[in-house]
Amino acid sequence: MRHVTLVQLFDHPITQKYVKRSGMAHAVACAFHAYRLAIKHNVDPDRATKAAFLHDIGHYTWYKNGQWDYNLYKENDIHAIKGSERAHKLLIRLGEHPRTAKEIALAILLHTDSYLPNGHLELNPLQHVVALADEADEKPGGEHHYHKISDQKARRMLSLLDKKIESHLKEKFIERTM
Template sequence: MRDVTLVQIFDHPITQKYVKRSGMAHAISCAYHAFKLAKTYDVSPDLAAKAALLHDIGHYTWYRNGKWDYSLYKENDIHAIKGAERAHKLLIRLGEHPKSAKEIALAVLLHTDSYLPHGELHLKPLQKVVHLADEADEEPSGAHHYRIIEDDKARTMLATLDQKIEDYLKEIEIKKLNSSS
C-alpha cells in the first residue's frame, strides 16, 4: 500500500546525517503530531508523517565562535528551501511515487514562512498539517532541535507509527468497500 516506510527513511544515511543534526527527537514528535492532525484535516497520514519527519532536513548549522547562534539562524536561514530539495531527492531514491515525493517536498518547503517576505501564505491542507505539527513541538530559542533520542528508540517509535498508519489506511479502505456495497 505504501511505497516507502518511515523506518526506511530513518535508516537512510542522508536522514541520519541531516535530520539527526536538526533534531531526530523533534522530527519524530512532529511525525506523530502530523499523523493525528492528518485525520482532522482529511489528508494522507502517510504523506503527513513523512513530510513532518523530513521537515527540517535542510537545516544548516549556524555557529559563531563555536556556539549555536539563534539570531544568525533566524536572520539568514533558508532551511525549508534546501530541505524540500533534499527530501524530494531522498524519497525518489527510496522509491516513493514521484507525485507523493513532490507533495511531501512542497509541505517541507512551506512548513515555515520564516524565509519569505512578509505577506499572507495560503497553505494546502497537507502543508498546514506539517506547519501545525512543527509548531506543536517547538520550544523557545530552538531548544526542540537539541532533544536527544537513541537510535533504537527512534526506530521503534517510527515502526510503531508505520503500523498506526497502515492500520488507519486499512480502516479507511474497509470503510470505502463497505460504503460501495
C-alpha cells in the same frame, strides 16, 4: 499503498546525517503530531508524517565563535528550501511515487514562512498539518532541536507509527470498498 515507510526513511544515511543535525527527537515528535492532526483534518497520514519527519532535513548549522547563533540562523536560514529539495531526492531514491514525493517536498517547503519577507502563505490541508505539527513541538530559541533520543527508541517509535498508518489506511480502504 505505501511505497516508503518511516523506518526506511530513518535507516537511510542521508536522514541519519541531516535529520540528526536538526534534532531526531523533534522529527519523531513532529511525525506523531502530524499523524494525530492528519486524522483530525482528514489528510493522508502517510504523506503528513513523512513530511513532518523530514521537515527540518535542510537545516544548516549556524555557528559564530564555536557557539550556535540563533539570530544568525533567523536572519539567513533557508532550511525549508534546501530541505524540500533534499527530501524529494531522498524519497525518489527510496522508490516513493513521484507525485507523492512532490507533495511531501512542497509541504516541507511551506512548513514555515520564516524565509519569506513579511509574507503570508495560503496552505493546502497537508501543508497546514505539517506546519501545525512543527509548531506543536517548538520551544523558544530553537531548543526543540536539542532534545535527545536514542536511535533504538526513534526507530521503535517510527515502526509503531508505520503500523498505525498501515492500519488507518487499511481501514479507509475497507470503508471505500463497502
